[in-house]
Amino acid sequence: MPKVSEEHRAHVSEHIHQAALRVFARKGLRSTTMSDIIKESGMSTGAIYSYFANKEALTMSVASAVVGGRLHVLEELTATDPLPRPAVALRQLLSGVDPVLFHGGLILQVWSEASTHPGMAALARDMLTQVRTGITTYLTSFYAAQGLPADAAAARAVAAAPAVLGLGQGLIVQSTVFEDFDPDSYLRAVDVLLDPDHA
Incomplete structure (x- = not known):
């Protein structure tokens, strides 16, 4: 049997992720079964289970891929000259998130699962810690560019x-709850809060 390349495995894994996201968005995280995802993917049962042992493993893989995929954005923002303003940085961080995650409050469902599921909670803590670290690095550079000494900028x-991370989560929550939510107004408010002298 020919060896399957890592590139092929990554491609198939992403195909399964996307199938799972579509079903999660339609049926909700708890109501979705592996059978639903198998049908949506068009793959065989054996093929799916050769990648993911169960729905829990697949859900955690999807969540990890979504958050991990945004971490490089923070690295790129920090390396940009001139640095984008906080609201622009927040917009860029969130703009590449798959729209299906917002449909039906899927992200909120994942966070809800993290409140009761130890494995999901551990994953959420790890991912959010990485995002917060990336935000801290970006903000250190931003405040230094505004003229603060290095130690003061870092502090x-x-x-x-943590508050900036919360602002990003707030945007996700409000965009899910309010039908008339205006992300531009929200992001202008972010600039007022974080950089009032230049808002």
Whole structure:
């Protein structure tokens, strides 16, 4: 039997991820079964289970891929000259998230699962810690570019990063709950809060 390349495995895994996301968005995270995902993917049962042992493993893989896929954006933002303003950075961080995650409050469903599922909670903590670290690095550079000494910029970034992470989560929550949600107004408010002298 020919050896399957890592590139092929990554491609198939992404295909399964996308099938799972579509079903999660339609039926909800808890109501979705592996049979639903298998049918949506068009793959055989054996093929799916050769990648993911169960729905829990697949759900955690999807969540990890979504968040991990955004971490490189923070790295790119920090390396940009000139640095984008906080609201612009937040917009870029969230803009590449698959729209299906917002449909039906899927992200909120994942967070809800994290409140009761130890494995999902551990994954959520790890992913959010990585995002917060990336935000801290970006903010350190941003505040330094605004003229703060290095130590002061780093201290301010550490203090602000949890709230900035919360602002991103707030955008996701409000965009899910309010039909008339205006992300531009929300992001202007972010600039007012984080950089009032230039908002």
